[in-house]
Amino acid sequence: MKTSDVVLQLTEVVKVYKLGEQTITALNKVDLSVTKGEFAAIMGSSGAGKSTMLQIASLLDNPTSGHILLHNQDVSTYSEKKLAKIRNQEIGFVFQQFNLLNRTSALENVALPLIYAGVGYKERQRRATKILEEVGLGDRLHNTPNQLSGGQQQRVAIARALINDPTLLFADEPTGNLDSKSGEEIMDILSGLHKQGRTIVMVTHEEDIASYAQRVIKMQDGKILSDRQQKPKKSK
Amino acid sequence: MNFVNALKVAWKAILTNKSRSILTMLGVIIGVGSVILLVSIGNGLQVYIEDTFEDLGSNAIYVYPTEVLGENGFGQQDERSFVAAKQFSTKNLQDLQRYRRQIKEVLPESVRGTTVRYRDTQKDITVTGTTQVYENVRNTKTIKGRFFSDSETRSGQRVAVLGYKIAQDLFGNSDPVGRTIRLKGVNFEVIGVAEEKGGGAFGGPPFDNYIFIPLEAFFRLFDSTDINSFTVQVRNKEEIPEVIDLLTEYLEETDNRDEKEYDVIDQREILDTINQVLGVLTVGLGGIAAISLLVGGIGIMNIMLVSVTERTREIGLRKAIGATPNQILLQFLIESSLLSLVGGAIGVGLASLASFLMVSLADFPSAITWQSILLAFGVSVSVGVIFGVAPARKASRLSPIEALRSE
Numbered sequence: 001m002k003t004s005d006v007v008l009q010l011t012e013v014v015k016v017y018k019l020g021e022q023t024i025t026a027l028n029k030v031d032l033s034v035t036k037g038e039f040a041a042i043m044g045s046s047g048a049g050k051s052t053m054l055q056i057a058s059l060l061d062n063p064t065s066g067h068i069l070l071h072n073q074d075v076s077t078y079s080e081k082k083l084a085k086i087r088n089q090e091i092g093f094v095f096q097q098f099n100l101l102n103r104t105s106a107l108e109n110v111a112l113p114l115i116y117a118g119v120g121y122k123e124r125q126r127r128a129t130k131i132l133e134e135v136g137l138g139d140r141l142h143n144t145p146n147q148l149s150g151g152q153q154q155r156v157a158i159a160r161a162l163i164n165d166p167t168l169l170f171a172d173e174p175t176g177n178l179d180s181k182s183g184e185e186i187m188d189i190l191s192g193l194h195k196q197g198r199t200i201v202m203v204t205h206e207e208d209i210a211s212y213a214q215r216v217i218k219m220q221d222g223k224i225l226s227d228r229q230q231k232p233k234k235s236k
Numbered sequence: 237m238n239f240v241n242a243l244k245v246a247w248k249a250i251l252t253n254k255s256r257s258i259l260t261m262l263g264v265i266i267g268v269g270s271v272i273l274l275v276s277i278g279n280g281l282q283v284y285i286e287d288t289f290e291d292l293g294s295n296a297i298y299v300y301p302t303e304v305l306g307e308n309g310f311g312q313q314d315e316r317s318f319v320a321a322k323q324f325s326t327k328n329l330q331d332l333q334r335y336r337r338q339i340k341e342v343l344p345e346s347v348r349g350t351t352v353r354y355r356d357t358q359k360d361i362t363v364t365g366t367t368q369v370y371e372n373v374r375n376t377k378t379i380k381g382r383f384f385s386d387s388e389t390r391s392g393q394r395v396a397v398l399g400y401k402i403a404q405d406l407f408g409n410s411d412p413v414g415r416t417i418r419l420k421g422v423n424f425e426v427i428g429v430a431e432e433k434g435g436g437a438f439g440g441p442p443f444d445n446y447i448f449i450p451l452e453a454f455f456r457l458f459d460s461t462d463i464n465s466f467t468v469q470v471r472n473k474e475e476i477p478e479v480i481d482l483l484t485e486y487l488e489e490t491d492n493r494d495e496k497e498y499d500v501i502d503q504r505e506i507l508d509t510i511n512q513v514l515g516v517l518t519v520g521l522g523g524i525a526a527i528s529l530l531v532g533g534i535g536i537m538n539i540m541l542v543s544v545t546e547r548t549r550e551i552g553l554r555k556a557i558g559a560t561p562n563q564i565l566l567q568f569l570i571e572s573s574l575l576s577l578v579g580g581a582i583g584v585g586l587a588s589l590a591s592f593l594m595v596s597l598a599d600f601p602s603a604i605t606w607q608s609i610l611l612a613f614g615v616s617v618s619v620g621v622i623f624g625v626a627p628a629r630k631a632s633r634l635s636p637i638e639a640l641r642s643e
Contacts, residue, residue: 060556060637081560087636088558099553099640103252115241116558160557 006072007167007199008034008057013066015052015222026052027063028222034168034201039194039232041213042203049222050203051172057201058091058170059083071167088116092161094171098153100145100160106132107141110159117164131159135189151182158189169193171202175209187212191232242563246570253543260539261579264616267532268583269590271525271612272604276591278521280602282514286507287601295340295473296373297502299324299483300465322497323462326451331486332466338479343373343467346454352447353418354406361402363419363447365454373469376443381413381428384450392452396424400432401444422457424449476502529612533619540572540620544627545642551631552639564632565625572624576617583616584609 015027026049034040034057042050055061056068059075068076075086087093100109111128119127132141135155145153154174161169171190175183191212194200204210211233218225250257301321324344332342346365351358370376371383380403384395396417403412412426433443455461470479483500487493551564559567587604594602631639 055637060640061635081562084555084558084560084563087556093556095640099549099556101252101550101553104248108248112554113557115245116554116560116563118241164558 005035006033007036007070008032008201009067009069009072010053010057011067011069013053013056013063013068015049015056015061016064025222027056029066030222030224032057032217032224034199036199037194037197038215039191039198039200039213040202040215040217041210042201042217042219043205043207043210044219044225045205048219050205050219052222053219054170054172054201054203058093058168059087060093084116088113089164090167092164092166092169094154094157094161094169094174096173096176098145098150098157098177100153100156102146103144105142105144106137106148106156106159109145109156110163113160113163127163128159131163132156135159149182150178151185154178154182154186155189158186162193167199169198169200171200173203173205175204175206183209194232239566242566242570246567246574249567249571250574256539256543257575260536260543260575260620261582263532263535263539264576264579264620265583265586267529267536267616268580268612269587270528270532272584272587272608273590273602274521274525274528275608276587276602276604277594278514278518279605280591280594280600281517282511283601283603285510285514295470295476295503297468297470297476297479297483297500298465298506299468299487299498299500301497302499322493323464324466325461325463328491329463329466331490332468332483335479335482338470338472338475338482339468340471341369341373341469343367343369343469344451344463345370345465345467346451346458346460346463348454348458350420352402352406354415357406359402359405361399361445361447363449363454363457365449365451365457367451370448373467376433377431378428379431380411381426383428383448389450389452392450392456394422394424394453395427395450397428397430397448398426399430399444399446399448401442402447403429419447419449420457424453476504525608525612529615532616536576536616536620537623540623541627544568544624544631548631548634548639548642551628552634552636552642555632555636555639561632565629568628569621569625572621573617575624576620579620580613580617584613 010030010032012029012031013027014025014029017024017026028049030049030053032053042054044050052061056063059068063076066076067074070086070090075083078086100106101112107125107128110132111124114124114127129138129141132138135158137152137155137159140148140152145156148156154177158174169190174190175186178186187209190200190202194214200213202209202213210216211230213230214232215227215229217227301323326344329342329344332339344365344367348363348365349360350363352361364370367389368384368386371378376383378397379400381397383397384393388395396419398406398412406412406417407415412429415426416423417426418424430443430446430448449457451463468479468483470476480500480502487498487500488495554564554567555561591602591604594600
């Protein structure tokens with residue numbers, strides 16, 4: 001494995017929460033490397049620290065200590081403004097609860113990151129339409145989230161995460177709020193993206209969902225317990 | 237993201253949440269509107285009362301006996317002495333008329349309430365017994381017929397000039413001149429109708445409901461030679477203090493009155509008193525306005541706080557997909573500015589409309605001032621912006637995941 005293939009590296013990352021008098025160590029000196037083109041699933045029981053690690057790796061949260069290297073650049077010292085730019089350009093995030101803006105059309109939800117990237121109106125419309133067509137929602141462009149099923153909403157959210165062609169795609173329990181059929185559809189999309197060469201890091205607690213990944217990282221009590229490669233399940 | 241884009245995002249957010257936007261604006265509308273309106277009413281009241289007093293004639297000094305509590309105390313209200321005061325007489329009138337050098341006219345007035353009858357119509361009215369100088373001193377023109385003459389005054393002819401409203405009430409559209417009315421059962425010939433004076437309620441005595449008859453006729457009608465007041469018109473405004481001294485001397489030395497038994501005031505003094513009262517009133521209205529501004533401000537504060545708090549998740553999401561803290565701040569700054577400005581403009585508009593309606597329909601000279609607009613607008617808009625931006629600023633500093641986690 002060449003060093004240049006590593007897109008994301010976490011070294012000795014610690015995250016401590018204060019809950020009143022109590023302090024909880026969610027991450028305890030975690031090291032992790034993610035290689036280009038990888039599809040990794042992070043597993044573990046609730047409270048194991050998997051979501052915390054994902055949020056810190058995706059720059060949505062700050063570590064208490066430790067370093068995060070993106071393309072060998074230490075971003076843990078970056079200003080909020082610089083981090084915002086990286087979140088916009090390099091990172092896509094798919095949430096369990098979709099987190100779409102209410103009363104706002106699918107097209108506008110997907111185009112939102114482009115506004116912060118400074119892309120003009122026409123170009124935004126063109127790119128958002130194209131990517132929604134790719135996730136199979138070409139006929140739902142102007143529907144608002146409450147007019148869409150859970151699976152469709154998550155596909156809008158995936159389209160939004162991909163709109164700026166990010167280096168890394170993160171997904172936190174992407175099928176957690178969906179029925180199994182919609183969940184399968186979402187996983188088909190994600191493994192399709194993996195085949196196209198996307199780097200994906202996903203948190204799940206379901207073996208079935210993790211089987212789509214080629215690497216499974218198991219966590220317990222804020223530490224990595226095991227890290228192994230596997231043959232990914234074939235998608236349809 | 238440039239400013240135009242931020243403006244579009246903010247505008248979009250306002251349109252997306254119509255009911256919340258309208259509620260927010262309502263706070264601003266009420267705050268701004270009520271303050272401007274209250275202040276304009278206060279100003280209008282001042283203008284109105286000053287105008288009414290200008291109408292009463294200038295260069296005038298009023299002399300009237302004051303109510304001294306009689307031995308029977310309060311409540312002596314039989315017909316012969318409805319005020320327990322030492323009234324003036326025709327001798328006083330003749331005496332005052334001798335000061336030709338300083339005094340131009342002396343207007344005596346005797347006033348009684350009684351009933352007037354014309355055919356089947358009967359009304360309770362006020363009768364004023366006076367002389368022909370009333371027309372000039374009180375600046376009262378007749379719109380029909382004429383005022384009574386010097387000789388009619390002297391001989392006590394049973395002639396009457398009707399106030400504008402009483403003429404309407406008794407005769408409707410027909411011409412009252414030449415008709416005969418009965419005052420307290422005695423026939424009087426109507427010889428004129430006075431022009432409309434307005435007044436009543438706020439603006440002094442309701443002259444439109446008065447009937448004017450010659451002083452001598454009044455004395456006979458009510459079997460009394462009391463004169464209730466004099467209006468002394470001076471030749472020269474500058475001589476008012478001098479004439480007041482003259483009148484005081486006359487009343488105390490010649491007429492043997494105690495200083496408690498009469499009052500001498502000039503127009504300036506009355507206006508001063510009224511302006512003093514109005515000053516207090518304006519402060520009072522200002523206080524009410526300040527309270528409504530405060531209440532409006534708290535309303536704006538509330539809505540802004542709630543709307544930003546419930547949007548912390550939205551802020552988190554926007555940050556997660558690449559919005560910088562400043563971009564979040566700019567969005568909320570523009571949003572709350574737009575809401576406050578549009579709400580403020582509607583408030584100014586509504587207050588102007590209400591003020592315009594008062595002027596055109598009720599003939600009340602309500603006047604909107606720039607100071608009140610600036611004050612109301614300034615306070616409401618800054619409250620809106622501060623309380624829209626402060627929580628947004630707090631939210632924009634959270635990490636995206638903290639903001640997203642809030643419920």
